[in-house]
Amino acid sequence: MTEFVVPYHGQGSIFDETDIAAVAGLLRSDKHLSSGFERRAFEQEFADDVGAGHAVSVTSCTMALELATHLLDLRPGDEVIASPLTFQATVSPLLTRGITVRFADVDPESLALDPAGVLRQITPRTRAVYITHYxxxxxxLDRLRALADAHDIALVEDCAHALGTRYRGRGVGTIGDVGCWSFHSLKNMSTLGQGGMVTTGSAEWAGRLRRVSSIEPDADFTARPAPTAFGAHESPLPDDPERHCKNAYTHDCGTVRAGGTNAIMSEPAAAVGRTQLAKLPSFVARRRGLAGYLNERLGALPGVRVHGDLPEREHSYHLYTIRLEGAAPGVRDELIRRLHHEHRVEIILRYFPLHLLPEWRARGGAYGQAPVAERIWFQELINLPIYPAMRDSQVEYVADAVTTALRDVTAGSRTAVTS
Structure with missing residues (x-):
């Protein structure tokens, strides 16, 4: 097994005594560990931090995307537009709903959905666009929001990579109709390995999310003019012990949209979310500092383009990405092989084009549908390690390793051509 000089690292943030104390305090108390004050406080603080009207915590970003998809009330035959350059969880809720997913191509600058590509994919059946802030x-976001408004379709922001990302001074996850966030172990902050959040400006949607994430059905209830009775058994008094009868005596039920699930974030996870959120600016600042050094070093190399800030868009560098522009087939693969095996810089590439995965090929995906994303993935893209605990000596080593390996690969490629 390779011992890496610069591993990819299993934690995207840093845990310290404040996080430990938050959990220890709860465990030493008699407080409920499933739900309570910490969760509500974390949701409010997160909403305030990103500028959202409402935030609802859940157990993962995958669950956040599942619940966001539920809110859209998509029906068989509807169409959704999504990016092919994202993790499979972005569109996994659509696999079994009879929904057609049309993968639009990406913008080579941002590696996110290209608004022009989205426009080409819109049909009368389009109900939503799922974007990922790569x-x-x-x-x-401005152009994508304008497209969504013009065609009366929903905009879902997958913000799994975007903790600390800013767009024209605003937090992402607030410009779309709903934002889905991840606190997975690798992300810029974490709630003990897993966790997620849904942000929305709609009080109605937030209420539905709270119900369906806490086992309650997402349904329409109407108040009865007078409490019902079951035989001789009348409604309990307000100060009687809890009987789990909910609204059985006081309401009737109409439409049921979902039966509910248990996606509540635990109190220890939420408590750590609060301590991590307070440190998120320092985590992002460290990532930006590391990226700034790499951008200066690697951006000066021939044929290398760094994936950095764009005008009025501040990168939070969950991933550090470079591209080998104009590279011949095989050059990128040889470079990552040398970095991974010879220089011992761990490489994990993110993400294989979704439309070429077997489950999406079975639904019509084919090579050539997203030529920009395909070219970037197969010939150009490299993700290098980046995380707040990375030492200065390690980031210097990465820059030196890429410089040396690229020189050797390029020289070998020229030799092969001339011979």
Whole structure:
């Protein structure tokens, strides 16, 4: 097993005594560990931090995307537009709903959905666009929002990479109709390995999210003019012990949209979310400092383009990405092989084009549908390690390793051509 000089690292943030104390305090108390004050406080603080009207915590970003998809009330035959350059969880809720997913191409600058590509994919059946802020750099939200409004379709922001990302001075996850966030172990802050959040400006949607994430059905209830009775059993008094009868005596039920699930974030996770959120600016600042050094070093190399800030878009560098522009087939693969095996810089590439995965090929995906994303993935894209605990000596080593390996690969490529 390779011992890496610069591993990819299993934690995208840093845990310290404040996080430990938050959990220890709860465990030493008699407080409920499933739900309570910490969760409500974390939701409010997160909403305030990103500028959202409402925030609802859940157990993962995958669950956040599942619940966001539920809110849209998509029906068989509806169409959704999504990016092919994202993790499979972005569109996994659509696999079994009879929904057609049309993968639009990406903008080579941001690696997020290209608004022009989205426009080409819109049909009368389009109901939503799912965007991913690739690596922590915001998509072109103004143009995408304008497209969504013009065609009366919903805009879902997958913000899994975007903790600390800013777009024209605003937090992402607030410009779309709903934002979905991840606190996975690798992300810029974490709630003990897993966790997620949904942000929305709609009080109605927030209420539905709270119900369906806490086992309650997402349904329409109407108040009865007078409490019902079951035989001789009348409604309990307000100060009687809890009987789990909910609204059985006081309401009737109409439409049921979902049966509910248990996606509540635990109190220890939420408590750590609060301590991590307070440190998020320092985590992002460290990532930006590391990226700034790499951008200066690697951006000066021939044929290398760094995935950095764009005008009015501040990158949070969940991923550090470079591209080998104009590279011949095989050059990128040889470079990552040398970095990974010879220089012992751990490389994990993110993400294989979704439309080429077997489950999406079975639904019509084919090579050539997203030529920009395909070219970037197969010939150009490299993700290098970046995380707040990375030492200065390690980031210097990465820059030196890329410089040396690229020189050797390029020289070998020229030799092969001339021979």
């Amino acid at each position: 690596g922590g750099l915001a998509a072109d």
